[in-house]
Amino acid sequence: MSERPVVIGVAGGTGSGKTSVTRSVIQRFADKPLLMIEQDYYYKDQHHLPMEERLKTNYDHPLAFDNDLLIEHLKQLIQEKPIEKPVYDYKMHTRSDETIHVEPREVIIVEGILVLEDERLRDLMDIKVFVDTDADVRIIRRLMRDIKERGRSIDSVIEQYINVVRPMHLQFVEPTKRYADIIIPEGGQNHVAIDLMATKIKTILEDRSEK
Numbered sequence: 513m514s515e516r517p518v519v520i521g522v523a524g525g526t527g528s529g530k531t532s533v534t535r536s537v538i539q540r541f542a543d544k545p546l547l548m549i550e551q552d553y554y555y556k557d558q559h560h561l562p563m564e565e566r567l568k569t570n571y572d573h574p575l576a577f578d579n580d581l582l583i584e585h586l587k588q589l590i591q592e593k594p595i596e597k598p599v600y601d602y603k604m605h606t607r608s609d610e611t612i613h614v615e616p617r618e619v620i621i622v623e624g625i626l627v628l629e630d631e632r633l634r635d636l637m638d639i640k641v642f643v644d645t646d647a648d649v650r651i652i653r654r655l656m657r658d659i660k661e662r663g664r665s666i667d668s669v670i671e672q673y674i675n676v677v678r679p680m681h682l683q684f685v686e687p688t689k690r691y692a693d694i695i696i697p698e699g700g701q702n703h704v705a706i707d708l709m710a711t712k713i714k715t716i717l718e719d720r721s722e723k
């Protein structure tokens with residue numbers, strides 16, 4: 513790697529399509545493996561707490577994340593050093609015991625509800641993206657995903673959404689839209705926006721290799 517990696521932040525509300533957008537961008541770089549870092553994997557470790565306490569945690573507040581570790585890892589990757597990326601277990605509401613060994617790559621996409629909230633994270637990013645999807649669509653997507661993939665019941669998803677996710681979204685997630693260079697409506701199916709993002713990344717990489 514001749515230059516510092518390109519770092520892209522992809523923020524947006526729960527279920528907005530951040531992961532889908534990121535995966536679609538990555539797919540457009542068949543010859544150049546991009547790296548995805550999920551902010552969710554950096555939720556604070558809660559092994560020491562009983563399950564009843566873990567269920568009370570506000571997972572939509574900035575303080576739920578171990579951004580110090582995320583920033584340390586991003587800085588290591590930027591310095592072309594490998595990291596041991598944590599893995600998150602949504603059913604147990606804490607980190608898994610395993611980690612994933614991750615080698616640095618030329619392009620790093622860091623995605624999560626609050627990646628644009630922390631100024632230190634924003635300062636590391638070359639491109640800041642906000643995936644903007646209506647709340648009714650997001651809650652339906654989240655309901656289906658959390659029941660299928662995250663071991664939740666209909667009642668628990670609705671209760672958490674009304675009491676925690678929605679107010680935290682309005683207080684902390686939505687205001688970070690102002691920091692975005694690019695706002696992508698509707699997320700994963702917005703092929704035009706995804707192509708534009710991929711083209712921008714390619715331009716940055718080409719400009720760097722010409723220097």
Ligand SMILES: Nc1ncnc2c1ncn2[C@@H]1O[C@H](COP(=O)(O)OP(=O)(O)O)[C@@H](O)[C@H]1O
Nearest residue numbers: 525526527528529530531532653657699700701
């Ligand atoms: N355009 C779309 N149409 C239908 N389902 C979608 C679309 N985008 C995402 N999903 C589904 O909605 C859920 C949440 O999408 P995801 O990309 O994980 O959002 P986020 O990372 O923002 O929470 C996933 O189950 C995903 O498969």
Ligand SMILES: Nc1ccn([C@@H]2O[C@H](COP(=O)(O)O)[C@@H](O)[C@H]2O)c(=O)n1
Nearest residue numbers: 525526527552571572602605606625677
């Ligand atoms: N133990 C946890 C940890 C997080 N959440 C919810 O995940 C959402 C963020 O992930 P997305 O993929 O939807 O962006 C966030 O809104 C948390 O409420 C959880 O329910 N349990």
